[in-house]
Amino acid sequence: MAKKIKGPQMLIANRLDDGRVVFFTRTGGWSSNTDDAAYGEDEVLESLLERAQVFVANNTVIDLQAIGAVIDGDKAFPSHIKHAMQAKGPSVRADLGYQTSLDWEQA
């Protein structure tokens, strides 16, 4: 969060229990699916961060960060390659990507 990011941002974190990557959603929860992710800049971002902090405080998530986002229609996706990787899962094990492993997520 040290670096100033221009443009819209989304919030990424890891769930405390299983470490799974999640994004703060428009409905104020967390999802591994970027389609659900909330995004914004300036005051909107500030307000998202404030709401998301609650989940850090109550030990639901850790490592909360605001990251740059590319907006396509009304959906946000991480702009930096590292966070894109977090959204998609390892590029070399398509069988383990998040979107394909919902069973594991719910286990």
Next chain:
Amino acid sequence: MYAYDQFDHAMVASRNAEFRDQVERRLKGELTEDEFKPLRLMNGLYLQLHAYMLRAAIPYGTLSADQMRRLAHIARRYDKGYGHFTTRQNVQFNWPKLSDTPDILDELAEVEMHAIQTSGNCIRNVTTDQFAGATADEVADPRPYAELLRQWSTFHPEFSFLPRKFKIAITGASADRAAVKWHDIGLVLKQNDAGEVGFEVSVGGGMGRTPVIGKVIRDFLPEKDLLSYMEAILRVYNENGRRDNKYKARIKILVEAMGADEYARQTEAEWDRIKDAPIDVPEEEAARIKAFFAPPPLEVLEETNASVDEFASKNFLFASWLNNNTNKHKVPGYVNVTISLKPHGGIAGDATAEQMELVAALADAYSQSEIRVSHEQNLILPHVPVKDLATIWADLDEAGLGTANVGLITDMIVCPGLDYCALANARSIPIGQAISNRFDDMKRIQDIGPLKIKMSGCINACGHHHAGHIGILGVDRKGEESYQILLGGSGAEDASKGTILGPGFDEHGIVDAVEKVVAVYLGEREEGEEFLGTYRRIGAQPFKEALYGTH
């Protein structure tokens, strides 16, 4: 193999009970993440890109068949069915849940394994030659000393919060398969003129952003003095190593700043004061540990076997495997088999639970229930009778473990890179896959001959790129992955630092670049000359010209 006694069991059990308590307190919110993070790291639990990652130690790379089966069980029950063997002879699980890790550590403890000091600024897992105790070119088996070091370094009262991580490697052979000169401390077993066993001691080796080859500070340290001498080296480092900048905190920077002679002088001065304190173990203890590593009782057998030779004459891949993947054992009629975890197009160092179980079964049947892990991310069956090789290869090959590429261009070291690692700047695994697919021709790669490619996805150099004959370093160039190429490194007894050739390439360009480098070598090599020899003879220029033109 070493077997725990009640002291060792008690140590690990107490640690695991403590960690279980810490995890419970974290999940209940009694510990904050800032408080918990250093505690979990001390038990090898990282938070990586996608999930937690648990790194378990495989002390000096030695595993029993039962331990390997337990790793398979952990992979299946708590992870996604696979594990990753690392350049530090450790194993990593990529997907454990925090709440499961205390159970995983208990499962490991049941088979006398742990994750203690696999992370943090402490003395890490001591690594050694994967053929220790089984190779013809050895002065003495390094593993008893590695076990001594394991015990001595565990929860050391003074050296658990060093300026930075600290890695010790030890070898007993003339051929250095443990990259000892690239370690914070490198130990080479030798005999003096009186026939006594001791160590040549080097300090200050390391990779990372400042690659340095270690310098010898003592030619011969008697074996009985090992631990007191280590204490002296570590005390000088703990007191004087830089703590203001983590990139300058490794012992290599201190040794460079102080000079190796001064480092040696301070170490010797401190050692003089402490060598009579009860730091080194009693003779009976050294003997007790050595007894666990007594050579297995192997009956001398025929050096060759007619049916194996017959099969090799008909099967090119098996013949190649015999040639590349087996190494001479000290007892006639036996070899050490290296199982390549580098199938062409596969992920270097990964093994599935099923593969682990097969290797365990083969170890029970053919290698005295012993398995080794090499720093080059392969598995080894030591003490294998020559007569059984055809059967073993057939079983391995069926499971995708029969690739005959050990020591060849596709036997690459590849770090997890940006596919898993939170520190990485670029992916490594797909580059490794693309290179091995490009060179997927056993005839061609055997013609190219011994050539080590080592690849890291960031400057931290877990993939040993500085020590690769061809090194590849992934960097972030304005948000894009870019790959630099280095030539001329070595992690062997002729240790040398690779030199960066020029600007980086994209993920396709780097594969072409490797192919061009190989083409220059093939054009320039003299009869019987290996890649590294040619590079050292002709220098970087012809390779630069091939990659970047003449300017």
Next chain:
Amino acid sequence: MALINFTGIEAGNWTVLAEDEQPTEGAKVAASVTRIADESEEFFAAVGELGAVVSTETAYADLAPLLNKLSFVAIEFPAFTDGRGFSLAVRLRKDLGFKGEIRAVGPVMPDQAMHLMRSGFDTVDVADERKEAFEACAARFKQFYQSDYRGAVSIAHARHSSDESRKAS
């Protein structure tokens, strides 16, 4: 703050002197090494017992000339990761033969209780809410793989000791 006492030493109640503060007659006071080095004989005559507050940066050799005046040394850890404090305590015991109280001050963690204790610290100042965790950590392990400069012998020695009481049950 709570004081954890590992060794059962009679722990002093030390007043750390502010820069220009003069000690009351016969008091137990502690001050920085630089101040102690500059003080006059009158100062030493006035204080009851004297302690030094030192940073982990302190070279142990600099303490040697002062040691006969000191009955207490507090080592300040700027961060729990600064392991120089452990070596400094070892040096005080091993090389300087210091027999007085050594106390750890600063953000050390409960998990470090065993390291502190075994490096030669007697006491540690901890936040009240960490007292229990510190005590639990200090008691968790019964024996260790290293001999230490307090006189405890390593497991390696205990394994071959004829003294059965040293062996774990």
